[in-house]
Amino acid sequence: MEMDTKDSEHGFSNPELKCDHDGSRQRDEELLAQLGHEQELRREFSVFTVAALCLCLMASWEALATVIATALASGGPPCLFYNYLLTFIFTICISLSLAEIASIYPTAGGQYHWVAALSSASTRSAPAYATGWISIGGQVIFSASAAFAAALEIQGLIIMNNSQYEGTRWQAVLLYWAILAYCYVANTWGIKILPHTNLGAGKTRSLS
Secondary structure (H helix, E strand, C coil): CCCCHHHHHCCCCCHHHHCCCCCCCCCHHHHHHHCCCCCCCCCCCCHHHHHHHHHHHHCHHHHHHHHHHHHHHHCHHHHHHHHHHHHHHHHHHHHHHHHHHHHHCCCCCCHHHHHHHHCCCCCCHHHHHHHHHHHHHHHHHHHHHHHHHHHHHHHHHHHHHCCCCCCCHHHHHHHHHHHHHHHHHHHHHCCCCHHHHHHHHHHHHHHC
16 A cells, blocks of 8 residues: 555655554654654643543533523423433544544644545645634634633632622623633643643542
């Protein structure tokens, strides 16, 4: 089986084509080299810290709290249960598919690189470009909404524990900006403490 030279130059080759005959797992640097990339990012996260990060990103009880009232009022407990069950099944299917692609193309680009790698050479540019911008838009919206929700939750906790405090909109906005500033500083200059922060947050969520 011959490798497409053009695809290899752009990092779209199949990494399995150059595996050792004994089937041993190659190092990450070698795998990235096969994909046409050079190892540049520092790997600070372990399996446990990544799992803790995923646990926090799911935001299960926060997301459920925003829709449970509507679900119970509209369809009742059966509606909530069966919707949760169906969502769980289909989400697992999507996760398994993405996990398989990520194991073949473990690059920082993520979705847009996968689309380019799995599309034909004549049509890969447009869908990869669109996927990249959709991904960026989703990350921006998620970051803004998550920080805003966190600000409101912090303000709500203060109100619950201090009856004399009266929350105002401008205070919520300041909390929102403070959370965004913390995230910016932590992700820009605090890469070494992020694994510990994620692990601590994951343990806290597991106990809550």
